[in-house]
Amino acid sequence: MESLRDELLAVFDAEYRDHLRAIRAVxxxxxxxxxxxxxxxxxxxxxxxxxxxxxxPGVESVAHTLENRLSGL
Structure with a gap:
């Protein structure tokens, strides 16, 4: 049986792919x-x-930095 974190990582995998696809399209x-x-x-x-x-935390940090830069726009 998968651990809760493994299940969350699987959901994250699908979610981040969707976000990146949408960002790339824009x-x-x-x-x-x-x-x-x-x-x-x-x-x-x-x-x-x-x-x-x-x-x-690495992904969170990159997203946070990008979010800060975007807020200036």
Whole structure:
């Protein structure tokens, strides 16, 4: 039987892939509007929280840094 953390990591794997796919799609479209930046920010924020939940501090740190940079836009 999988541990709870293994189950959470499996969910995180699917979630982060979805967030990255969406971020890449916005970036490929030119990221021309405030709405596009807001969508990326929301996705990065969600990714940061998910990384914290599964205890992946490296991912959490990168997401936090990106979130800070995006907030300036």
């Amino acid at each position: 970036m490929a479209s030119g990221c021309a509007s405030r709405r596009d930046v807001a969508e990326i920010f929301r996705r990065v924020h969600s990714l940061k929280g998910a990384a914290r939940a599964v205890e992946l």
